Amino acid sequence: MDCVLKLDRLPEKKPFIEGIRRAPRRDSVLSEHDMEIALKNALRYIPEKFHKELAPEFMEELKTRGRIYGYRFRPEGRLWGKPIDCYEGKCIEGKAFQVMIDNNLDFEVALYPYELVTYGETGQVCQNWMQYLLIKQYLKELTNAQTLVIESGHPLGVFRSHENAPRVILTNGLMVGLFDNPADFNRAAAMGVANYGQMTAGGWMYIGPQGIVHGTFNTLLNAGRLKLGIPKDKDLAGRLFVSAGLGGMSGAQGKAAEIAGAAAIIAEVDYSRIETRYQQGWVSKVSDDLKTCVEWAQEAQKEGKPLAIAYHGNVVDLLHYLINNNIHVDLLSDQTSCHAVYEGGYCPVGISFAERTRLLAEDHEAFKAAVNASLKQHIAAIDELSRRGTYFFDYGNSFLKAVYDAGVTSICKNGENEKDGFVYPSYVEDILGPQLFDYGYGPFRWVCLSGKPEDLDKTDAAAMDCIDPTRRYQDRDNWVWVRDAKKNKMVVGTQARILYQDAMGRLKIALRFNEMVRNGEIGPVMLGRDHHDTGGTDSPFRETSNIKDGSNIMADMATQCFAGNAARGMSLIALHNGGGVGVGKSINGGFGMVLDGSERVDRILSSAMPWDTMGGVARRAWARNENAIETCLAYNRDNEGTDCITIPHLADDALVHETVLNALKD
Numbered sequence: 032m033d034c035v036l037k038l039d040r041l042p043e044k045k046p047f048i049e050g051i052r053r054a055p056r057r058d059s060v061l062s063e064h065d066m067e068i069a070l071k072n073a074l075r076y077i078p079e080k081f082h083k084e085l086a087p088e089f090m091e092e093l094k095t096r097g098r099i100y101g102y103r104f105r106p107e108g109r110l111w112g113k114p115i116d117c118y119e120g121k122c123i124e125g126k127a128f129q130v131m132i133d134n135n136l137d138f139e140v141a142l143y144p145y146e147l148v149t150y151g152e153t154g155q156v157c158q159n160w161m162q163y164l165l166i167k168q169y170l171k172e173l174t175n176a177q178t179l180v181i182e183s184g185h186p187l188g189v190f191r192s193h194e195n196a197p198r199v200i201l202t203n204g205l206m207v208g209l210f211d212n213p214a215d216f217n218r219a220a221a222m223g224v225a226n227y228g229q230m231t232a233g234g235w236m237y238i239g240p241q242g243i244v245h246g247t248f249n250t251l252l253n254a255g256r257l258k259l260g261i262p263k264d265k266d267l268a269g270r271l272f273v274s275a276g277l278g279g280m281s282g283a284q285g286k287a288a289e290i291a292g293a294a295a296i297i298a299e300v301d302y303s304r305i306e307t308r309y310q311q312g313w314v315s316k317v318s319d320d321l322k323t324c325v326e327w328a329q330e331a332q333k334e335g336k337p338l339a340i341a342y343h344g345n346v347v348d349l350l351h352y353l354i355n356n357n358i359h360v361d362l363l364s365d366q367t368s369c370h371a372v373y374e375g376g377y378c379p380v381g382i383s384f385a386e387r388t389r390l391l392a393e394d395h396e397a398f399k400a401a402v403n404a405s406l407k408q409h410i411a412a413i414d415e416l417s418r419r420g421t422y423f424f425d426y427g428n429s430f431l432k433a434v435y436d437a438g439v440t441s442i443c444k445n446g447e448n449e450k451d452g453f454v455y456p457s458y459v460e461d462i463l464g465p466q467l468f469d470y471g472y473g474p475f476r477w478v479c480l481s482g483k484p485e486d487l488d489k490t491d492a493a494a495m496d497c498i499d500p501t502r503r504y505q506d507r508d509n510w511v512w513v514r515d516a517k518k519n520k521m522v523v524g525t526q527a528r529i530l531y532q533d534a535m536g537r538l539k540i541a542l543r544f545n546e547m548v549r550n551g552e553i554g555p556v557m558l559g560r561d562h563h564d565t566g567g568t569d570s571p572f573r574e575t576s577n578i579k580d581g582s583n584i585m586a587d588m589a590t591q592c593f594a595g596n597a598a599r600g601m602s603l604i605a606l607h608n609g610g611g612v613g614v615g616k617s618i619n620g621g622f623g624m625v626l627d628g629s630e631r632v633d634r635i636l637s638s639a640m641p642w643d644t645m646g647g648v649a650r651r652a653w654a655r656n657e658n659a660i661e662t663c664l665a666y667n668r669d670n671e672g673t674d675c676i677t678i679p680h681l682a683d684d685a686l687v688h689e690t691v692l693n694a695l696k697d
């Protein structure tokens with residue numbers, strides 16, 4: 032096995048394909064010494080004989096793009112997740128991961144494919160094209176007695192292990208606490224030693240915006256039930272949902288709203304992203320005229336018909352129009368990339384998208400000031416709509432944190448700082464946490480590695496058979512979701528499906544699929560999930576925002592989940608810093624499991640699948656979350672003799688309150 036990148040000659044420099052989105056110049060404050068290190072770091076991948084030619088080219092990339100991507104090393108043409116048999120490899124996992132990586136970089140799927148960004152403005156598969164080539168080189172040679180180790184996109188090497196060990200262990204952006212902040216992260220990223228993996232970008236488990244459609248659909252539907260009083264068997268017909276962003280993940284909003292029956296207006300400043308969603312059929316109407324957008328929405332509401340409208344313009348302008356014209360909004364959110372608010376994730380009101388890109392590159396301080404001013408107007412408009420009866424929720428993009436960072440302390444519960452949270456809830460706090468995560472329902476997913484649509488049809492049908500729609504309303508929602516999945520045309524990239532399931536639901540489906548592979552009914556399958564799940568992510572502003580025992584700032588759960596999945600033999604395990612909310616604000620992990628039809632895989636699934644989810648439910652139960660306690664009691668009953676989850680005793684609130692009061696009086 033070669034332990035350097037095989038490179039007899041330098042690939043030709045190639046022109047960029049026009050019309051493909053490009054990442055803006057990234058923030059990089061490097062000293063002269065740092066720049067030298069950055070350059071040496073990038074040249075580590077390249078034989079010395081080419082350094083003279085490449086050094087100025089890499090330096091130019093650092094200067095103009097803020098990062099060294101090694102554009103020249105990107106394979107020519109479109110990358111896409113091909114059927115698994117098209118890939119070379121010595122074990123099925125080595126081939127399967129190549130499908131997943133290439134899918135994450137597909138022009139149709141990725142946000143900035145040339146910069147290896149899959150979604151979320153900065154979420155990369157790895158840092159540069161040299162790493163990409165070296166990872167693929169290793170994956171072709173990897174055997175089922177070895178494990179490939181990847182640290183922030185860099186393939187550290189292949190080490191001996193055993194058949195039941197993970198084939199790939201990867202981490203992204205994990206920083207020592209003192210340096211765990213955006214400024215130090217950006218410096219490290221510019222020097223080529225830190226990768227922002229987002230959640231599934233660096234974990235190679237992104238399946239296009241379908242992945243988030245189901246979560247957004249669940250959130251909207253349950254927000255309607257909880258806040259608008261919609262009965263559990265009804266949808267959002269006649270209601271108006273307003274938000275911003277039609278990018279990588281936010282692109283799901285229109286589609287999810289339509290599936291949930293609502294009329295939706297989604298603002299987007301970048302026309303290329305609107306075009307993509309329109310061509311996919313994920314938004315049905317497009318206009319840059321506010322009056323037209325509102326008329327379309329009102330007509331759909333009157334007829335009770337679902338409709339997703341893209342407004343080409345800034346969300347702040349949209350909100351002002353709605354306020355000035357007294358339009359009632361039922362549900363309101365935002366999915367601009369506020370986790371990277373000063374890196375281009377949020378476009379300030381009053382300037383065009385092109386102007387934002389120019390300002391970002393030429394005058395970062397002015398750009399920051401414009402962002403802050405815009406966020407202030409944005410939250411003032413949300414405050415006004417809320418006073419008029421709109422339910423606003425933060426959709427896990429750090430919007431409220433960004434508003435606070437812009438200097439608005441009135442959104443803090445304690446009026447001073449973010450320590451006690453914000454006056455508006457995060458969607459997990461109110462909706463997804465108690466209604467789904469506390470039961471173990473989370474974004475389970477799979478990819479049919481054969482690339483055959485008929486395999487996906489068969490797995491959809493099999494998954495539906497595994498669900499009892501009469502057990503809980505969540506099961507009925509999931510059953511309906513998978514029943515209609517094909518009709519809703521959600522596949523972008525590989526033949527993949529997302530389906531919220533609880534722990535035992537996931538296990539049942541996983542074992543059924545493995546049996547189907549064994550019987551030759553379908554080709555191999557890659558199982559996984561979003562990191563945004565019951566047990567995979569510690570994030571006080573999002574996934575763990577409904578944990579109220581003080582442990583919401585701890586990262587033990589996500590780390591244990593990662594280690595436990597390794598111990599049980601998942602094929603790929605990942606642990607990242609940041610995710611959807613930004614550096615230092617979350618630790619998140621995920622897994623990939625290749626179903627090859629073997630009994631060995633059955634055994635791994637039987638212990639790993641329940642652990643992956645129930646570890647999270649157990650922690651939520653220990654935090655005294657009611658639905659999680661109920662779920663753990665049932666789990667303990669059903670799994671007596673093998674598993675046993677610690678259950679909390681619940682102290683009486685009045686007793687505790689009185690005791691503390693008395694103690695303070697003394």
Ligand SMILES: NC(=O)c1ccc[n+]([C@@H]2O[C@H](COP(=O)([O-])OP(=O)(O)OC[C@H]3O[C@@H](n4cnc5c(N)ncnc54)[C@H](O)[C@@H]3O)[C@@H](O)[C@H]2O)c1
Pocket residue numbers: 142150151152243246275276277278279280281282298299300301304344345346347366367368369370371376377378379380426427428429563610611612
């Ligand atoms: N809650 C979740 O489950 C979840 C999942 C994934 C991502 N996220 C978060 O949501 C955010 C969006 O993710 P993404 O992958 O779609 O990112 P993205 O960068 O691809 O898309 C954001 C879009 O917002 C648009 N935009 C920015 N400012 C705007 C403005 N003022 N008005 C109108 N449009 C504006 C951008 O042009 C862009 O297309 C990120 O912060 C991400 O971390 C949340």
